[in-house]
Amino acid sequence: MHVIDYGKPEDIKLITEDALRMLKxxxxxxxxxxDIEIGTGIASNAIMNxxxxxxxxxxxxxxxxxxxxxxxxxxxxxxxIMRIYVTGFAHFx
Numbered sequence: 001m002h003v004i005d006y007g008k009p010e011d012i013k014l015i016t017e018d019a020l021r022m023l024k025x026x027x028x029x030x031x032x033x034x035d036i037e038i039g040t041g042i043a044s045n046a047i048m049n050x051x052x053x054x055x056x057x058x059x060x061x062x063x064x065x066x067x068x069x070x071x072x073x074x075x076x077x078x079x080x081i082m083r084i085y086v087t088g089f090a091h092f093x
Contacts, residue, residue, distance in 0.1 A: 001036075001050055003043040003077075012040070044080025 002019040004012065016038050027034035035054070039046035051059055061078045 001039060001047060003039040003041065003046045005041060005043055042080070043077040044084060047077065048081055048084050 002023055004015055004019065007015045019038055020036065023036045023038075027036055037050055039050065047059065047061075050056075059081060061081065
């Protein structure tokens with residue numbers, strides 16, 4: 001899953017198409033079937049929402065952040081998911 005939380009509204013279609021192309025390319029490297037999803041908004045929320053809908057038992061997140069400064073100011077996706085998980089899903093829903 002790739003979550004788009006950047007770009008101008010008029011650029012979202014192009015950004016989505018590019019992300020989809022890269023995800024398909026990456027998924028082709030594995031010897032098992034991969035679901036490909038594109039979401040929008042806050043990454044941790046979109047990922048948790050999708051994992052709840054699909055009944056996921058494991059979430060694997062790669063580290064490819066914006067920058068150290070932005071991670072400090074905004075928090076990382078992994079940290080956001082852990083906060084949602086640890087504090088419970090009640091406030092998330």
